[in-house]
Every structure is written in structure tokens, then in C-alpha cells.
């Protein structure tokens with residue numbers, strides 16, 4: 001899950017790196033006007049849509065917003081469960 | 086025709102007034118004619134930072150209301166040949182003037198001076214809108230902290246929407262904290278805000294001491310902060326360029342060369 005990623009990202013690192021990581025995330029949300037909680041709601045809806053077409057584990061759908069040179073990018077990624085599983 | 090530059094930050098207390106006072110004094114030392122405008126109506130402080138608080142007769146709101154001429158409201162700094170200050174009113178509030186009135190006032194000042202530096206209040210409401218109304222360019226001041234950078238980013242967005250080009254000053258950098266990994270470096274801040282860099286001012290006891298006395302640090306000129314402020318003034322006036330002015334382009338290129346990405350892990 002994304003939050004585990006963030007947690008491990010934040011532990012055991014220099015505080016300036018933690019600050020940098022937090023800023024990248026917070027600015028991505030500020031610049032896009034999308035709150036973190038809303039992003040998770042969107043993740044669930046997208047997971048439901050994907051699940052209509054292919055077999056997936058809804059929890060495995062990851063959503064991420066990041067920003068580079070002031071432009072924001074939304075990324076959704078998901079593993080597809082093998083057909084015979 | 087001079088240049089009007091607004092010094093702004095979003096977050097309060099990061100050094101706008103200190104930077105305005107020192108850059109203005111340094112630009113005057115370099116031979117430019119400079120007027121400092123305190124746009125922080127109701128919470129003025131540029132007067133005390135400059136040590137000119139006992140000489141105020143008229144203020145910005147008087148000049149806009151026509152109670153006196155603009156020239157009459159200016160206070161001449163006697164330590165310099167070519168430095169003036171237009172104080173804010175302490176008894177009015179931020180919405181007692183309009184952006185249109187500010188634009189007219191700044192335009193008039195630009196006719197008589199090489200540089201008009203506008204000390205912006207904290208926040209992004211009416212006071213901010215008034216302060217940026219007449220500005221040709223902006224200097225965004227941020228300290229290397231999450232909340233300051235976040236607020237600066239908001240301001241950068243608003244300035245872009247208002248088509249005011251902005252450059253960055255990082256203030257209150259502590260070299261030993263950066264080295265220890267407990268403070269964002271100037272390169273980090275540039276990368277996050279994607280803004281061109283004017284300079285990075287160290288956290289310096291001399292700023293506190295000179296501010297106590299009402300003497301801009303650059304007038305004494307000995308401390309590290311004063312030296313950097315002088316360098317920024319030269320750069321602002323186009324007298325000095327070096328690779329650090331390349332800002333974003335340079336650091337982005339450097340980052341790519343080192344295989345670093347601009348996004349979180």
C-alpha cells in the first residue's frame with residue numbers, strides 16, 4: 001500500500017529528506033486542489049471500475065499524484081490477478 | 086522608468102521586511118535611486134527596521150487620499166544620498182486602499198526612482214493583492230521549512246496568475262543544520278519550488294543586532310548575511326551574474342546528470 005511506502009519513506013531518514021518528501025506530496029495536493037482523502041476515495045472508485053473488466057485485488061490498486069516543474073501528474077497502477085488464480 | 090519589485094512570502098515572519106530594508110539600502114549604496122514602500126497597512130514595521138520611525142509625518146494612505154503629495158509623504162534616509170521610504174499607515178486597515186490606487190501610486194514612484202521595493206504583508210488576501218498590484222517583478226522569500234515553502238508555493242501560483250515574474254530568496258539558512266541533514270538546502274528549495282534563485286541568506290546573529298539598532302546590516306556590511314544581501318542587490322541590478330542565477334535550469338540539469346529525479350521516491 002501507498003501509506004506503507006510513505007511510512008518507510010519517512011522512518012530512518014534525515015529529517016531534511018523527510019521534509020522534502022512531505023513537501024513534494026503536500027504541494028502536489030495543493031497545486032491540484034485534491035485533498036489526500038479524496039484521492040483515496042478516487043482510488044476505490046477506480047478500483048471498482050477496473051474490477052468490472054479484469055480480476056484484481058482492490059487493495060493492490062495504487063494511486064499517486066506527483067509534481068514536477070509545477071505540473072502535476074496522476075498515476076494509477078494495479079496488479080492484475082492471474083486468470084487461473 | 087524604474088522597476089517595481091514586491092517582496093512577498095505568504096507566511097509571516099520569514100524576513101520580508103528585513104530583506105526589503107537591506108536590499109533597498111544596498112541598491113542605494115550601489116548608486117541607484119530607491120524608494121521603499123511599506124504596504125503592510127495596520128502592521129507597519131519597515132520604519133523601525135530602517136530606524137526612521139521618529140520622522141514620520143504623512144503616510145501611504147494620506148498620499149493616496151490626496152491629504153498630501155506623494156513626494157511629501159516620502160521620508161529621506163539621511164545616511165544615503167538616494168534612499169527614501171514611504172511608510173504605511175498604522176491606523177487604517179488593509180482594505181482602505183484598492184489595487185488600482187496602489188498601481189497608480191507605484192507608477193508615479195517609478196517615474197522618479199530606479200527601484201521601488203514594496204514590502205508585502207503576510208497572507209494572500211487584500212493586503213497581498215494591493216502590494217503586488219503595481220509590481221513588475223516579485224522576490225519570494227522563504228525559509229527552509231515545510232510551512233514556509235508550502236505558503237511560498239501558493240504565492241508563486243498567485244504571482245504566475247497575475248503575470249508577475251518571480252525569483253526566490255531563501256532566508257535563515259543554517260549551514261551546520263544543512264550539513265547535519267536537519268535542514269533543507271537551498272538546492273532542495275529551488276528544486277521543490279521550481280523558481281529561479283536570487284540568493285540564500287544565512288541565519289545570522291548580526292541581523293538581530295542591527296535590527297535592534299534600526300541600522301540595516303548592509304550599512305555595516307561585515308556579517309555573512311550582509312555580504313550575501315549586497316551580492317543579491319548587485320544581481321538584482323544586473324551588475325552580477327553567475328551560474329547560480331541559472332537557478333532551475335542549472336539544478337535540473339545537474340540533477341539529471343546525477344541521476345536524481347524531481348519527484349519523491
Ligand SMILES: Nc1ncnc2c1ncn2[C@@H]1O[C@H](COP(=O)(O)OP(=O)(O)OP(=O)(O)O)[C@@H](O)[C@H]1O
Pocket residue numbers: 094096097098099100101102103104125130205206207256257258286287288289290292293296310
Ligand atoms: N537571516 C536572518 N538571520 C537572523 N534573523 C533574521 C534573519 N532574517 C530575518 N530575521 C529575523 O526574523 C524576524 C522576522 O523578520 P521580518 O520582520 O523581516 O519578517 P517579515 O516576513 O517581514 O514578517 P511579517 O510577515 O510579520 O511582516 C525578525 O526578528 C528578524 O530580525
Ligand SMILES: [Mg+2]
Pocket residue numbers: 101102103125130204205
Ligand atoms: Mg514585515
